[in-house]
Amino acid sequence: MAAAVGASLIGTQGAATELEDRVLVELNLARTSPETYAARLREYRTWFSGSAVEVPGIADAVITREGVAAVDDAIRFLDAQKPLSPLKTDTTLALAARDWASMQGPRGALGHVSASGLGPGDRVSARGGDKFVGENISYGFDEADLVVLQLIVDDGVPNRGHRKTIYNGAFAYAGAGCGTHAVYRYMCVIDYSFYPRGTFLPPTHSIAP
Numbered sequence: 001m002a003a004a005v006g007a008s009l010i011g012t013q014g015a016a017t018e019l020e021d022r023v024l025v026e027l028n029l030a031r032t033s034p035e036t037y038a039a040r041l042r043e044y045r046t047w048f049s050g051s052a053v054e055v056p057g058i059a060d061a062v063i064t065r066e067g068v069a070a071v072d073d074a075i076r077f078l079d080a081q082k083p084l085s086p087l088k089t090d091t092t093l094a095l096a097a098r099d100w101a102s103m104q105g106p107r108g109a110l111g112h113v114s115a116s117g118l119g120p121g122d123r124v125s126a127r128g129g130d131k132f133v134g135e136n137i138s139y140g141f142d143e144a145d146l147v148v149l150q151l152i153v154d155d156g157v158p159n160r161g162h163r164k165t166i167y168n169g170a171f172a173y174a175g176a177g178c179g180t181h182a183v184y185r186y187m188c189v190i191d192y193s194f195y196p197r198g199t200f201l202p203p204t205h206s207i208a209p
């Protein structure tokens with residue numbers, strides 16, 4: 001697994017952090033080479049004892065909801081998944097993702113919608129982009145491969161919405177924003193879009209949750 005990044009993870013003056021860059025690299029590896037992540041999950045599966053998984057380099061065991069069942073489901077999915085095109089980095093999406101990590105992390109909050117009812121599309125729109133977007137959020141890890149692995153396994157999420165978002169072939173752009181979290185120590189927000197900022201999305205399209 002990749003080495004941990006220090007506690008101060010939000011980039012200054014809009015510069016991407018090392019973790020944010022690596023998350024996008026890992027996302028593209030997962031999309032372009034699903035068999036690579038299937039192999040990683042087969043190794044990850046061996047770390048389980050019941051519902052607990054002992055991740056090398058992490059002191060405390062991670063308690064899962066589904067145990068190896070979710071891992072096996074992800075492996076089956078990846079074994080059948082065809083490679084997809086890599087995502088291009090989009091600065092507008094990255095800034096919106098960092099906005100949410102900066103707002104949510106210090107409060108230890110969870111989810112995609114603010115107390116005032118604003119969601120990912122509103123945040124991207126506020127940064128000058130198009131509001132037709134998808135979003136994933138990972139909590140608990142500051143290693144890029146574990147962030148992406150967590151989203152692909154999607155433990156406890158019946159519709160596997162995070163996994164579906166990663167493997168939505170219509171998404172072409174992404175931006176990540178990572179930071180510390182008051183409850184789960186770390187978080188990474190990933191926003192996805194079909195088109196670069198300023199391009200209108202035809203209303204016939206839809207996005208995964």
